[in-house]
Amino acid sequence: MKTDSFKLRHIGPSEKDLDSMLNTIKADSMEQLVYETVPDDILLKNPLNLDAAMSEQEYSAHIQKLSSKNKVFKSYIGLGYHEACLPAVIQRNILENPGWYTAYTPYQAEIAQGRLEALLNYQTMICDLTGMELANASLLDESTAAAESMTMLFAVRSRAQKKNGTNKFFVSEEILPQTLSLLKTRAIPLGIELVIGDHQQFDFSEDFYGAILQYPGKSGQVYDYAGFIEKAHQSEIKVAVAADILSLVMLKSPGSIGADVVVGTTQRFGIPLGYGGPHAAYFATKEEFKRNIPGRIIGVTQDTDGNRALRMALQTREQHIKRDKATSNICTAQVLLAVMAGMYAVYHGPEGLTYIANKVNTLTTQLSVAVEKLGYQQLNTAYFDTIRIAADAKEIQQIAEEHEVNFYYPDANTVSISINEATTAKDINTIIAIFAKAKGTATIAIDEYVTTGFDVTIKRDTEFLTNEVFNTYHSETELMRYIKKLERKDLSLNHSMIPLGSCTMKLNAASEMLPLSNPQWGNIHPFAPLNQAEGYQIVLKKLEDQLNEITGFAATSLQPNSGAQGEFAGLMVIRAYHESRNDHHRNICLIPSSAHGTNPASAVMAGMKVVVTKATEEGNIDVDDLREKALQYKDNLAALMVTYPSTHGVYESAIKEITKIIHDNGGQVYMDGANMNAQVGLTNPGAIGADVCHLNLHKTFAIPHGGGGPGVGPICVAKQLAPFLPSNPIIPTGGEEAITAISSAPWGSALACLISYGYITMLGAKGLKEATEYAILNANYIKERLDGHYDVLYTGERGRAAHEMIVDCRPFKANGIEVTDIAKRLMDYGFHAPTVSFPVAGTIMIEPTESESKAELDRFCDAMISIRQEIAEASKDNPNNVMKNAPHTMRMLTSDQWDFPYTREQAAYPLSYVADNKFWPTVRRVDDAYGDRNLICTCTPIEEYMEAEA
Known part of the structure; x- marks a missing residue:
C-alpha cells in the first residue's frame, strides 16, 4: 500500500474491493466498464498533460513555500x-x-x-x-x-x-x-x-x-x-x-x-x-x-x-x-x-x-x-x-x-x-x-x-x-x-455519505483545507498591488492552466463565485461574441426540458429567449426536435445549454451530433459543468464540441459545500470566446474585449480556489482519471445492488449508468408511499436523502461519488433494500406506519407513550449497523x-x- 499517495486517501474503494465490485456489476475490468458507459467517439486518446501528482507532505511544503511569496x-x-x-x-x-x-x-x-x-x-x-x-x-x-x-x-x-x-x-x-x-x-x-x-x-x-x-x-x-x-x-x-x-x-x-x-x-x-x-x-x-x-x-x-x-x-x-x-x-x-x-x-x-x-x-x-x-x-x-x-x-x-x-x-x-x-x-x-x-x-x-x-x-x-x-x-x-x-x-459527511445526484458531495480532504487557515493566504486585500500577491498569482494562473487542460479549452476565468454566476458569465461571453460579429439579433437559447432551473433563469438574465427542446422516452435529448428548432430559429440562434452527462445520468451518444447542429445554425454550445465529475480524464467539453462551460469547483474539484456555499463557478472557453472573459475595474483581468464584472473581486473567491488547486495537484492526471472511473463504478455498483428492488429510469445504450442514476419511486403510491417518505425514513438509517423529485417528479437521484468505500455503499444499499421491504408492508388504508411517521426522534423513542403498530427498535434501529453509529433527527x-x-x-x-x- 503506497501510503504517501493522496489518491489512496481520496478514492473510497480499496484495490481489494475492485474485483468484488466489478464482479457484482458483471464487468471484467474498469476498461470494460468505461467502454460500456462512455461513447467511444468522445473518449480522450491521450492522458491529461498535468504535472506528476504530489503526496500530501510534498503539497504541504509546496503550498507553504508559495504562501511565503x-x-x-x-x-x-x-x-x-x-x-x-x-x-x-x-x-x-x-x-x-x-x-x-x-x-x-x-x-x-x-x-x-x-x-x-x-x-x-x-x-x-x-x-x-x-x-x-x-x-x-x-x-x-x-x-x-x-x-x-x-x-x-x-x-x-x-x-x-x-x-x-x-x-x-x-x-x-x-x-x-x-x-x-x-x-x-x-x-x-x-x-x-x-x-x-x-x-x-x-x-x-x-x-x-x-x-x-x-x-x-x-x-x-x-x-x-x-x-x-x-x-x-x-x-x-x-x-x-x-x-x-x-x-x-x-x-x-x-x-x-x-x-x-x-x-x-x-x-x-x-x-x-x-x-x-x-x-x-x-x-x-x-x-x-x-x-x-x-x-x-x-x-x-x-x-x-x-x-x-x-x-x-x-x-x-x-x-x-x-x-x-x-x-x-x-x-x-x-x-x-x-x-x-x-x-x-x-x-x-x-x-x-x-x-x-x-x-x-x-x-x-x-x-x-x-x-x-x-x-x-x-x-x-x-x-x-x-x-x-x-x-x-x-x-x-x-x-x-x-x-x-x-x-x-x-x-x-x-x-x-x-x-x-x-x-x-x-x-x-x-x-x-x-x-x-x-x-x-x-x-x-x-x-x-x-x-x-x-x-x-x-x-x-x-x-x-x-x-x-x-x-x-x-x-x-x-x-x-x-x-x-x-x-x-x-x-x-463526517457522519455518513450524502448520496445527492447533481451535487457531488465528495471528500473535502484536510490537506486541501489546511492552507485556508494560513494568514499568508487569508490577509491579502483583493485590490493589493499584484507584486504583493505573487503566491496567489502563481496558484491562480496554474489552476487556470490545469482547468484549461482538463476541459480541453483555451482560457479560464475564475471570477464567477458560484455555479449560477458561471452560467450567467458563460452566456454573457457568448452574447459578447455574437455582438462582436454584429449578430446582435441572436438571442434564442435552446434548453432541454430536463435542465436544472438555473439554466433557463440564467438565459433570461442574459437577455435571451428560452426555447425548450423535448426529451425522448429514454430521457435523452430528442435530436429531431432539437434539429427542427435549431433550423426554425437559425437566424436568431444564440446558444444551446446542455448538461453532460445528461441530468438523467446518461452519456448521450448523440452529443457530437447535437453540438454540430447548433454550430451549423450559427449558435454556440454552453455546457453546464454540474456533471463534470463523470468527465475528468475520460472526455471533456472540448471533445464533445462545446464552446464554453462552467465548472462547479464545489462539486467536481472538492471545495466543500459548506451547507449551501461557498461555491466557485469558473468558466472555461474555446479560443474564439477568450477575448470576452470578464474584467474588474480596479485590477484588470479577462480578455482584450472583456465584458464588465461578474463578481466583486478580480478572481472571485480566490481563497477557496486553493482547495481545488490542491485537489488537482495531489491527484495528478492518473488520479483524476481514476477518480472519474471510480465515481462511475460506485454508481453502477449501487444500481446493480438495488436491481430487483427498485427500477432505474434511464441508462446508456449498454445498460450502464454514468456517475448518478434516477430511481423511480412513483409505483409506491399504490402503498400510500411518496418519495418524500423515503427521504425521511433514510434519516432513521443515518443517511441524508438523495436528490428528491429532480429532474423527474416522484424519483430520487443517487450519486455516491468516488470517495465512498464499498462498506459505506453497502450500508446505503442495505438501508434502501430494507426500506423497500417497509414500503411493501405499508398500506394506503393505514398511514400509521414506520414510513409515514419517519423520521423518529429520541423524544419519541423515550416517551412513556408509544401509539404505533411497530416496535421502538424497528423505528430507531432498523438495521444492526445503525445502533453502532446512531444519528438522531432533532425534530x-x-x-x-x-x-x-x-x-x-x-x-x-x-x-x-x-x-x-x-
Whole structure:
C-alpha cells in the first residue's frame, strides 16, 4: 500500500474491493466498464498533460513555500474589504470543522436544525442592523447583492411603471467601482438604463423606477439620505442602500430612514480577506417583497408534534421552481461564511460590536486630527472609518510601501485610508509617520481628545441584537458548547455519505483545507498591488492552466463565485461574441426540458429567449426536435445549454451530433459543468464540441459545500470566446474585449480556489482519471445492488449508468408511499436523502461519488433494500406506519407513550449497523405550509409567536 499517495486517501474503494465490485456489476475490468458507459467517439486518446501528482507532505511544503511569496502589508484600501479579527473559537470550531463545512444545503430540514438556527441568527442580525423586516440567508458578495436589488426592484415596479416601460435606475457616483461594473453587466441584457450621478443633484424624474446609494460612500463620506429617500418615494422610486455592516452599529439604520432594500457584505464580521472571498453578502428588504427576494430564507415552523422547527421558507420563489420566469438565478449562497459572521455577532453581542465600531471610528478620528495638524487637508466632513487626504498620491504610495502599508489612491492628488478592526494605535502612529515624512517634518503622536466622525443627526438611536442568543455566549467555553450543540443537530459527511445526484458531495480532504487557515493566504486585500500577491498569482494562473487542460479549452476565468454566476458569465461571453460579429439579433437559447432551473433563469438574465427542446422516452435529448428548432430559429440562434452527462445520468451518444447542429445554425454550445465529475480524464467539453462551460469547483474539484456555499463557478472557453472573459475595474483581468464584472473581486473567491488547486495537484492526471472511473463504478455498483428492488429510469445504450442514476419511486403510491417518505425514513438509517423529485417528479437521484468505500455503499444499499421491504408492508388504508411517521426522534423513542403498530427498535434501529453509529433527527417531519402561512424569519422568542397566533 503506497501510503504517501493522496489518491489512496481520496478514492473510497480499496484495490481489494475492485474485483468484488466489478464482479457484482458483471464487468471484467474498469476498461470494460468505461467502454460500456462512455461513447467511444468522445473518449480522450491521450492522458491529461498535468504535472506528476504530489503526496500530501510534498503539497504541504509546496503550498507553504508559495504562501511565503505573498507580502502581507497592512491594508487600508477599504472599498468594501477590511481586515477583520476571526475569533479563534470560530476558526477552530466552524471554519476548520468538517461537521460544518461538509454539510449540504438544508433541503432536509429535520437533519439540518443546527445550521438552520445559525442562519436564523444571521438573518436576525441583518434585520436588526439594517432596520429591515426580512433578510435572506446570504448572497455571494456585495456587488452581486446590489445587482439583485436592482433587478428585484425592476420586477416589483408598479403596474403603471411597467405599462409605461419605466426602466431607468439611478446609481450614486459614490457607489463602489466594482459594484458599478457589475450593475452594468446585469442591466444591459434586461433593458435597464443606468444613470450615474450625484445624488444631491438628482431630479426625481418619473422615468426612474429605482435608485441605489452607498452608505457610507466609496469616498468614506457619510450622507444623511433621509431626504433623498422621502423625495424618491413621492415619485414612486424605490431605493436600495449598499451599507457597511459595521458602520450600522453607530449610524442610523437604512430601514429607519425608509430604504426599500439594504445590501452589503458581512466580511468584516470575522471573515478573512482571502484575496476577495468567499464572503457572505447580505440582502434585507420589506416583507411586502417576500415573494421576490432572491436567495434562500430560513423560517420558523412546527413539526408533526407541534414543536418549533426551522426550514427553508417560501421555496416557490426560487429559480428551480420559476425557471424561465425567475428574476434571479441564485442557487448557491455563502452559508459557511454567513454562519461564521452570525456567530461573530453571537460571540461579541451588541456591547462587543459597539466597542469594535467605536474603536474603529475613534482611531479614524484621531488619524484625521493628526494629519490636519501636519498641514494636510482632510476632505470628508462626516465619516465612519474612511478619510480622504489631499496629498501627492505617488509620493505617499512610495513611502507607505516602504513601511509595508497600502492605501487607496482614487486620483493623483488624493489618498484614501480605511481603518479596520485589526488597526491599533501603533498602526495609526505609523500612518502619521508616513505623512510626516512626506512633509519632511517630525511625526506627532495621536491626540487622545476625540470627537465622533459624523453628525449626531445620523447617529443610531435604536437598539439591536436584543435577542437572548446575542447576549449569552460571550465566553469561549459557552460559545464552543453552543456551536457543538448546533453541530450535533446536523448530518454532514463526517457522519455518513450524502448520496445527492447533481451535487457531488465528495471528500473535502484536510490537506486541501489546511492552507485556508494560513494568514499568508487569508490577509491579502483583493485590490493589493499584484507584486504583493505573487503566491496567489502563481496558484491562480496554474489552476487556470490545469482547468484549461482538463476541459480541453483555451482560457479560464475564475471570477464567477458560484455555479449560477458561471452560467450567467458563460452566456454573457457568448452574447459578447455574437455582438462582436454584429449578430446582435441572436438571442434564442435552446434548453432541454430536463435542465436544472438555473439554466433557463440564467438565459433570461442574459437577455435571451428560452426555447425548450423535448426529451425522448429514454430521457435523452430528442435530436429531431432539437434539429427542427435549431433550423426554425437559425437566424436568431444564440446558444444551446446542455448538461453532460445528461441530468438523467446518461452519456448521450448523440452529443457530437447535437453540438454540430447548433454550430451549423450559427449558435454556440454552453455546457453546464454540474456533471463534470463523470468527465475528468475520460472526455471533456472540448471533445464533445462545446464552446464554453462552467465548472462547479464545489462539486467536481472538492471545495466543500459548506451547507449551501461557498461555491466557485469558473468558466472555461474555446479560443474564439477568450477575448470576452470578464474584467474588474480596479485590477484588470479577462480578455482584450472583456465584458464588465461578474463578481466583486478580480478572481472571485480566490481563497477557496486553493482547495481545488490542491485537489488537482495531489491527484495528478492518473488520479483524476481514476477518480472519474471510480465515481462511475460506485454508481453502477449501487444500481446493480438495488436491481430487483427498485427500477432505474434511464441508462446508456449498454445498460450502464454514468456517475448518478434516477430511481423511480412513483409505483409506491399504490402503498400510500411518496418519495418524500423515503427521504425521511433514510434519516432513521443515518443517511441524508438523495436528490428528491429532480429532474423527474416522484424519483430520487443517487450519486455516491468516488470517495465512498464499498462498506459505506453497502450500508446505503442495505438501508434502501430494507426500506423497500417497509414500503411493501405499508398500506394506503393505514398511514400509521414506520414510513409515514419517519423520521423518529429520541423524544419519541423515550416517551412513556408509544401509539404505533411497530416496535421502538424497528423505528430507531432498523438495521444492526445503525445502533453502532446512531444519528438522531432533532425534530419530526416539518410543516412547510404552516411556516409559509405564518412567516417568521428572525429569532424572536417562541412565546411571542404563540401570543400572536392566539
